[in-house]
Amino acid sequence: MLDANSRESLSEQLRPPHGYRLRQAVGTTFTLDMVSALAIPLSFIKGSGEDPENSVAVINAVRKVSDRIDIFSQAGLTRVPRQANDLLTVLEPMLHQVVSPQRGALFHPKIWLVEYESGEHLTYRFLCSSRNLTPDASWDLLVRVDGRISDPEEDSQDFSIDNGPLARFIEALPGMATRDLDPDRITRISGLTQRLTQAIWELPPDIGTLAFRPLGTGENIPESSLARLLGDGESAVGLNGQSDGRRSFGAKKLLISPFVDDTTVVALRDKWTQQLDVFGRGEELDTLSPETLSDPKIVFHSFNELGVADEEEMDAMMEAEDLRGLHAKAVFTDFDRTTHVLLGSANATQAAFRRNVEFCVEMTGPKTTIGVDQVRKDLESLHFLLHEGPGGMEHTEESALEFRLQNALIEAASHVFTLDASSSIGRDDYELRIEHSYAPSPGFAAKIGLLTLPNQLHRIEADNRPERHFFSRLPLASVTPFALIELTDVDSGMKRSTIVQGVLRTDIDGRIDRIIASQLDTPEKLRAFLLLFLTPEDVSPQNSTDGSLGFFGAALADNGMGFSGLFEVVATAAASPGAAKLFADVEPVLAQLYAMSDGDPDLDEIRILWDAALAAVEGP
Structure with a gap:
């Protein structure tokens, strides 16, 4: 269930299925690193790699897909880059800072909803995680589900996942922004949410049911939900259908959260609880009350800076580039033969479950495969330590x-x-x-x-x-x-x-076209840009058999991608069905580049080729 050695980058999770291209993507994050955001468009272009320092690859990817990507982040928590980067300018249209509808609350969800297309066929991918859009090397958790548009003639099964909460959450995002979004973007987001209502999802392995749980947006949470228990315990009904002192949410429970408070921990520990394991950060567990920490039915485990017990192990893990902090959030509880799981962005605090904008998914599956005992065993590889502090400590100054x-x-x-x-x-x-x-x-x-x-x-x-x-x-x-x-x-x-x-x-x-043009300051870079831009998103560029972009720069001309290779790419693109839009999208950049140039013969050669192709596309 939780394999600490099974790790994938966000780029890998966002990459389109074979034969598909990006139609639209909406992502949310609490903190935002703008350099990390540069890598997002690269995720959707086949063969582009993940290096945001490759200016030509970034320019191509952003120019192609930025109008189809929207990223919403908490206003005030966008990190200042260590070094100013001209390329950050090209991110302007796709970044939106937001504030929570409730005063004093935070916008804290970490999700991605992506729609892919292949002709008229649409598929979907939803990611719900505890991961911010930053380069932090913390241990996070992620749930991924893939879906497609339901076909009434083929899908006779009763699919139980309600897309309404997710669709309403996505629809509400533009209204939280600190500045107005472009009307076209609002229209595209609205269209995505309408199509989403017809999506059916393939459940992850060992998962029997799944429900979307947005918090802080007024969405009604079912009485038997773990999210209801942690946010409004008095109104919650147990998994046994009972209320008050008769209700039960399971005998064995496990909580993972870097931040905790007494109210939320105690809410999980009802009278039917045999053992509750809490995995958190030591300095945060110390802030719990002595009564909570001394509860005989609660076992606390702390995760230090690297989750190891001594300096020797710490050095070894540093060399292995292992995890350097706890950022995962999840609740597991065994009830009868079924385990109920709540996983997402919410810490085990009342601020998370009662005020903040958060997003979680709630799932069930067999206790034999995703149960508390199995999860506890999976966590052994992360070297948690038993926490035995007295509690009652204040946060440091x-x-x-x-x-x-x-x-x-x-x-x-x-x-x-x-x-x-x-x-x-x-x-x-x-x-x-x-x-x-x-x-x-x-x-x-x-x-x-x-x-x-x-x-x-x-x-x-x-x-x-x-x-x-x-x-x-x-x-x-x-x-x-x-x-x-x-x-x-x-x-x-x-x-x-x-x-x-x-x-x-x-x-x-x-302005943006001119900034992009200024980055294409050599004929080699311009050839590389045109090669990438005119190559379909779901096709690897020529001479990039390993999916890398090592052929950029001077090597491009030396390996057959000089004028003759570029001619083939331009001619093929000019004959494609979408040639008019493709050429129109890149023409403003080239016009700016030509205006800035001072008679470079190699550039003039490319210009002659481009103008001829453009004339053919536009027709008489």
Whole structure:
């Protein structure tokens, strides 16, 4: 059930089935790393690999599929990249920062809903996990289910998975965004949710039933659900159909969660419980009450930094690039011969089950294969230690301050930041103005800048509203709607920063196309880009037999992908059924590139070929 040695990247999980291409994808995350987000479009292009540092591959993938991808993340928790990257600009259309509908709550789900197409055939993939879109090497859990559109003539079976909760959750996401989504994106998301209602799912191995459990969006949770027990225990009905003191949720239970509180742990420990195993982080278990930690029917297990007992084992696991933290969240309970499982983004806290926006799946299966004893055995390889702390400890001052800074960044990101870009008079550079009404809370000092200029920050005054900040003599690549907010706790000096998604009210014509064109600064890169862009998404590019992109750069021309190889690719694409849209999508980039060039003969050769193909596609 839980094999710590069975690991796959998110890219592998998102990759389309053989013969299919991406139609639409919606993902959610609590924290967001923008460099990690660059790898998402690569997941949907066959042969593109997973390297977000390969600028040509990223440009191709984003240009092809970014209008079909939407990623929603908690405002205020987008990480500041260690190094500014011009390519982050191309992510603008597909990233959406959101806030929870309930004040003081968090947007915390980690799901992906993906629709693939092959001709008129549609298939679906749903991922529900505890994994954020970051490069963190923590131990997470994931459930994957694949589906397809039901065929009334062939599907006589009564499929019991209700798609309504998932469809309503996806439909509600645009309404949580801090800025309005493009109407076309809202229309596409709405269309996806309508088609989703007709999807039927193939259950994972050893799973008999599965239900979608969104939290924090007003969705009704069944009385016998584990999510109901943990969020509103008084109204929950046991798995035996009884209520009050007669109800039972099973004799053996197991909880995995990095964050816990007394109310949630005690809710699992009813009078019928024989043993409850709790797997968590030691410093968090220490905050439980002495009464909870001393309960004879609850066994606590802690996961240290690497989940090992001594330095020698720690060094060995570091060399093996093993897991470096606990981030998984799940509940298992055995009832009769069946095990009930709740798995997803929700920590074992009342904040998660009563306030936050979360997403879990609830499943059942035979106790012999997914039961508590089997899961406990699977966890032995992660070197959990028995936890015997006294409890009652307060969070450290540092962690409390981290929490305050996080909340202050979230509050800052909920404000509207309006940006206006313009060309500098008489110069080949640009100016950008940020206007806002945000002021830091007492005890904090704030600065503002641009994602693309992390070292050029302006102080935000506490009593000057509205406030404006000016940035001048900017290269085009520095023009962005993403602002950088840095907060400092005045007393301690602790600093934390985030990227805030502003509204670019006035933009530079063709800005993103020009930035993309500037990345294709050699004929070799341009050839590689055209090769990738004109190759169908579900076909590996020529000379890429291993799925890698090692043929980029100068090697491209030396291995048969010079002018003659490019001619074949362009001619084939020009004769394809979707040639008109394909060429129209890339033409603005090439037009910008030609305008920026200064008579490179190799580029002129490519231009002649492209213009001839474009004329053939457009016709007389």
